[in-house]
Amino acid sequence: MQRRSFIKKSSASGLALAVMPTLMITQEVEYSILELMGKVEIPLYGKGINLRKEAHDAFLEMKKAAYSEGVDIKVVSSYRSFDRQTAIWERKFLQYTEEDGLKPLNAIDKIIEYSTIPGTSRHHWGTDIDIVDGQPKVEGDVLVPEKFGVGGPYENFKAWMDANANKFGFYLVYTDNPKRKGFKYEPWHYSYAPISIPMLETFRRKNIMQLLQREDFLGAEHFTSGFVRTYILDNILDINPELL
Ligand SMILES: [Zn+2]
Numbered sequence: 192m193q194r195r196s197f198i199k200k201s202s203a204s205g206l207a208l209a210v211m212p213t214l215m216i217t218q219e220v221e222y223s224i225l226e227l228m229g230k231v232e233i234p235l236y237g238k239g240i241n242l243r244k245e246a247h248d249a250f251l252e253m254k255k256a257a258y259s260e261g262v263d264i265k266v267v268s269s270y271r272s273f274d275r276q277t278a279i280w281e282r283k284f285l286q287y288t289e290e291d292g293l294k295p296l297n298a299i300d301k302i303i304e305y306s307t308i309p310g311t312s313r314h315h316w317g318t319d320i321d322i323v324d325g326q327p328k329v330e331g332d333v334l335v336p337e338k339f340g341v342g343g344p345y346e347n348f349k350a351w352m353d354a355n356a357n358k359f360g361f362y363l364v365y366t367d368n369p370k371r372k373g374f375k376y377e378p379w380h381y382s383y384a385p386i387s388i389p390m391l392e393t394f395r396r397k398n399i400m401q402l403l404q405r406e407d408f409l410g411a412e413h414f415t416s417g418f419v420r421t422y423i424l425d426n427i428l429d430i431n432p433e434l435l
Contacts, residue, residue, distance in 0.1 A: 221393065222389070222393045227316070227394045228310040229274075229276065229310065230272075233270075233317050235317055236248075237250070237251070239266055240266055240269060240320075241266075241269040242269055242317055242318065242383065243317040243318060243383075243386060245386060246317065246318050246383035246386055249360045249361070249383060249385075250320070250359070250383070253355070256359070257351055257352075257355070260351060261326075261347065262347060262348050262351045263325040264322050264323075264348070265322060265324065266321070266322055267323055267334060267379065268314065268320070269317075269319070269321070270316075270317050271314035276306075276309040276310070276312050276314070277309040279306055280309050280408060280409070280410070281410075283298075283301075283306060284302060284409045284410045285409065287301055287302065295410055296413055299410055299413060299418075302410075303374070303422065303426060304374070304375055305375060305377075307426070308403060308422065309406065310406065311403075311427060313364065313380075316386070316387055316390050317386075318382055319382045319387065321380050322379055322381060323338075323345055324347065324348035327344035327345070329344045334379050336377070339378035352381070356381060357433075360385050361382065361383055362381065362382055362431055362433050363380065363381060363382075364377065364380050364430050364431055364434060365377040365380055365430060365431075366430075366431050371429050371430075372424075372425035373429045373430070374426055382434055384434055387434060388435070395423075395427070395428070399419065399423055399427075400420070400423075403419055
């Protein structure tokens with residue numbers, strides 16, 4: 192936020208071009224609300240990678256470096272459109288309300304332990320990926336926190352990422368900080384900070400409350416102002432501070 196207002200003020204003063212390095216000018220790129228909510232197609236790069244160009248290139252560099260040290264980074268999930276996230280959301284909503292008999296608000300609370308409200312997923316941005324190590328043989332679900340812990344099949348992967356990911360611009364989003372609220376610990380979810388930081392900045396300046404209240408996917412009619420406010424503070428903004 193501060194950086195942006197600085198850019199605005201500098202531009203207004205007419206000094207901008209004289210003193211502004213290229214990097215700061217590229218950060219002025221505006222992302223549309225449709226783009227931030229996964230509602231328009233964006234150019235994605237790499238078979239099975241599906242990231243924006245700059246994030247894709249950085250990812251390949253990281254993958255190469257990891258491979259030379261015995262870690263075979265494998266993408267489990269990356270870009271996801273609004274429609275795809277809606278399908279995931281509605282499947283869970285129906286399962287929890289109809290099969291498990293939960294009240295709608297309880298079902299929503301349960302969904303948002305791990306899944307985002309459609310339109311608010313960082314996977315809409317083309318900057319975020321869920322990754323594991325492709326080498327060890329793993330039974331069942333791979334995106335399970337214990338599998339990244341000591342003695343787990345992804346222990347080496349986790350150690351390598353802890354030591355190296357940031358050098359390539361990738362940061363863990365949902366850390367294991369016990370004081371953090373919102374989504375649970377996801378040792379597999381990384382974000383390419385040079386693009387996702389300005390995207391989040393743009394997103395938080397939009398009226399997310401109004402946008403969500405306009406949606407009509409299953410369960411959306413239960414979103415109260417209080418619920419959305421808490422969701423924004425906990426699930427969208429209570430992340431690794433290095434991504435703010
Ligand atoms: Zn993820």
